[in-house]
Amino acid sequence: MSFTGEGVWEAPGRVNLIGEHTDYNDGFVMPFALPHTTVATVARRDDGVLRLTSADMPGGAVELHVDELAPGGPAGWTDYPAGVVWALREARHAISGADIHYESTVPTGAGLSSSAALEVVTALALNDLYELGLERWRLARLCRRAENVYVGAPTGIMDQTAAACCTEGHALYLDTRDLSQRQIPFDLAAHGLELLVVDTRVKHSHSDGEYGKRRAGCEAGAAALGVEALRDVPYEGLDHALARLADPEVRPLVRHIVTENHRVERVIAHLEAGEVRAIGPVLTEGHASLRDDFRISCPELDLVVESSLAAGALGARMTGGGFGGSAIVLTETSQAPTVTKSVLAAFETSSLQPPRVFTAIPSAGARRLS
Template sequence: MRVAERFRELYGYEPDGVWAAPGRVNLIGEYTDVNDGFVMPLALPHTALAAVARRTDGVLRVHSSGTGHGVLARGVDSLVPGSGTGWAAYPAGVVWALRDAGHPVTGADVHFSSTVPTGAGLSSSAALEVVTALALSELHGLGLPREELARLAQRAENAFVGVPCGIMDQMASACCVEGHLLHLDTRDLVRRQVPFDLAAHGLRLLVVDTGVRHALGDGAYAERRAWCQAGARALGVRTLRDVDCTQLPEALGRLGAPSAGGGAPGTPDDRISRCVRHVVTDNHRVERAVALLDAGDVRGVGPVLTEGHVSLRDDLRVSCPELDLVVSSANAAGALGARMTGGGFGGSAIVLVESADEDSVTGAVLDAFVAEGRSAPRIFPAVPSAGARRLG
């Protein structure tokens, strides 16, 4: 295994083991996890690998292939929120979160290698966090359950790195099951594995990585989370999860916005009401998608995806021209549905297609990018894969 060989080259001895944690793509339910809502991701076959050995001297040494940097070393006692930058802040944050929770993590040597595209909205950071948390839990005999690993990984990203993400990405990486979607209630982490055998239905789910990169730590993501929180306060609820879709017209009226429009464009009331409408309706879309899948109507999920994109584009306003182009060109070519996925402002979209139409839809998307003078996106199938695990 190349990751173990590289560990030996770097550190001069054998790792204690090799672990893997996947990236994810989210079928439906965006910005709902930061509102205690519902999501439905699947794990991708793309993984972050970690060859790890335990240390007992309080030193953390990390290295990642493809970064152009050498081994980075820190004393575990020196790890405090805000003390790390770049990719190494994610595993360092996990060590900090474990120790801050009272777990006796005494250091480690780690080499990472990842096939999860960075900046594509496919949770490369969560994969890095979860593989670190799982390896350290096992090596230090902590026996932490998967949901606790996810919570600690999320805390590392929130408090140490400074990105106010929800828990969906970490739960998907830690808990997904091959061949299934993860239907997750992010309030209490109750979850159900939903079978998702697209091939049996003659379907494919494609990921279209636009190549447009946007860091969620730059403020736009946090801004929308703050607008959601402001909407919940104005409505007198704990989070927007507590607003049912049937209550939405009344809720928007209380915010001073008509149910089908908004306040004056760009005003605070307009931004808040649009965020409220998106979150409440996207929670409902997750429940609709689950009901369709349980009934065996996988094709019926397609229009739900497209509805979700319109909401993300027009209400939450987190799309971009490239993501809109994927959705419009794919649907025009006969896709069953499509939407942007992830935090937005770039990254990836997903497209549900009949297997027989895959080539024509893919060709239409590529042709649309060429016609607008844009760089060709990367397109690959989303295959529901296993969550974090030890490989050796």
């Protein structure tokens, strides 16, 4: 590490239990934080320089001038923290520069929100050091603006809110319209269960066009139905709504969003009733919807789901933006080794590189370490 800084902060990656692509449709999501984090050592500067270094990225230090930050520059990992500084300054917060050194254990390109962890740890550190007094949800909003406008990735608010606001041992129920939150107890170990994360090691990028196409299709569906967002289409009226849509490309996108919001509500009901095993089939339904209606799965993700269910898992689905990344698998703890072996064997048989498999433990959101 190149300097000691004024303090050290961390922000986690996240897994989304259920509620995929609903966040930019004003819908419901249910992420929880992972123990994998991005750690930032930070010190203020008063010369207008933003100096960024990372133990995980080649190329050495990158120096930028805060008064020259603007969307549309060369793409790279520094866009995420630079975008946060830009968003803070755009909101009239006086950030005069910083030295920031990052180290991360959040897998990149795995659909576990490494970018949001990078954004949120930057925002929290600067909020503390510059005594801005911004609430966690406001930091999440600024981070989303950084990613949407500065980076150019049309993501919703879920990832940044999860990194900023999750609590240990809980999943976060978030209404992305009014940003109301509820912490839902999610202690799988107490029920003899595990949630495995299977990183397929297939990389994806939210800014490569496909994500944006899905979002545009959802917006077109809402416009055609005369609603502000697809969140406003009631599950009970879905068939009627679909019959009103002339575009065959838009219809399945609408069906996924409406049924996915309903799945979030079903998962909450099961968890609050203590029926934790009952969420398994709901997760599997969600994968089928993402695969068939939203069309963002891939052969590797489908293979994880198929092989884990064949080995006795209670449920499985892809998680994250799609086109690669990770899947989650709900299984009895006693069955977890068998499920893991089944997934690894399926990848080997298909001549694919072995996926990374680990147990997801609901963990704390962003915080100051020292």
